[in-house]
Amino acid sequence: MNAFTKEYEAKMTKTIESLQREYQSIRAGRANPSILDRVSVLYYDVPTPINQLAAVSVTEARTLTISPWDKTTLKAIEKAIQASDVGINPQNDGSCLRLLFPPLTEERRKELCKQVAKLGEDAKIAIRSIRRDANDKLKAKKKSAELPEDTIKDLEKEIQDVTDRFCKDIDSMSQTKEQEIMSI
Numbered sequence: 001m002n003a004f005t006k007e008y009e010a011k012m013t014k015t016i017e018s019l020q021r022e023y024q025s026i027r028a029g030r031a032n033p034s035i036l037d038r039v040s041v042l043y044y045d046v047p048t049p050i051n052q053l054a055a056v057s058v059t060e061a062r063t064l065t066i067s068p069w070d071k072t073t074l075k076a077i078e079k080a081i082q083a084s085d086v087g088i089n090p091q092n093d094g095s096c097l098r099l100l101f102p103p104l105t106e107e108r109r110k111e112l113c114k115q116v117a118k119l120g121e122d123a124k125i126a127i128r129s130i131r132r133d134a135n136d137k138l139k140a141k142k143k144s145a146e147l148p149e150d151t152i153k154d155l156e157k158e159i160q161d162v163t164d165r166f167c168k169d170i171d172s173m174s175q176t177k178e179q180e181i182m183s184i
Contacts, residue, residue, distance in 0.1 A: 019123040041080040064099040120174035131163040
């Protein structure tokens with residue numbers, strides 16, 4: 001694989017990593033600290049991620065415990081979680097917060113599966129867009145006669161192979177996440 005293909009493969013890899021982060025933030029019935037990754041707390045007028053203000057741990061299968069290092073931030077963390085799209089009301093006991101995850105209903109599981117499928121399709125669209133950019137660049141090189149035509153054909157085939165591989169990876173990631181959601 002040459003430098004041209006590797007450049008676009010690196011962009012596709014970033015798309016996969018972004019999709020993995022998105023999938024981690026979808027709760028599948030079990031407590032997962034990464035659900036709070038997108039929640040920011042105003043700490044001295046600066047949006048700060050919860051994991052920088054508190055220890056977030058899974059105490060039971062369906063319970064997250066948030067123990068702030070500075071107890072004065074407890075109320076601010078609680079308000080940030082309530083304002084977020086996590087969908088769970090934290091329980092405040094004065095020293096820490098607990099998030100109790102209720103079991104998912106069948107209807108909610110199906111909604112989450114649709115969300116997983118949509119995120120997977122969006123990632124595939126992003127991958128195809130990267131492929132299109134690469135092919136456009138190759139066409140420009142062909143027009144300006146920078147590269148011979150057979151080299152351009154080989155590069156187009158490499159880019160297509162990489163695209164197909166990443167699309168298969170996205171399909172398997174989506175399928176795994178859907179199975180995780182649908183398992184009780």
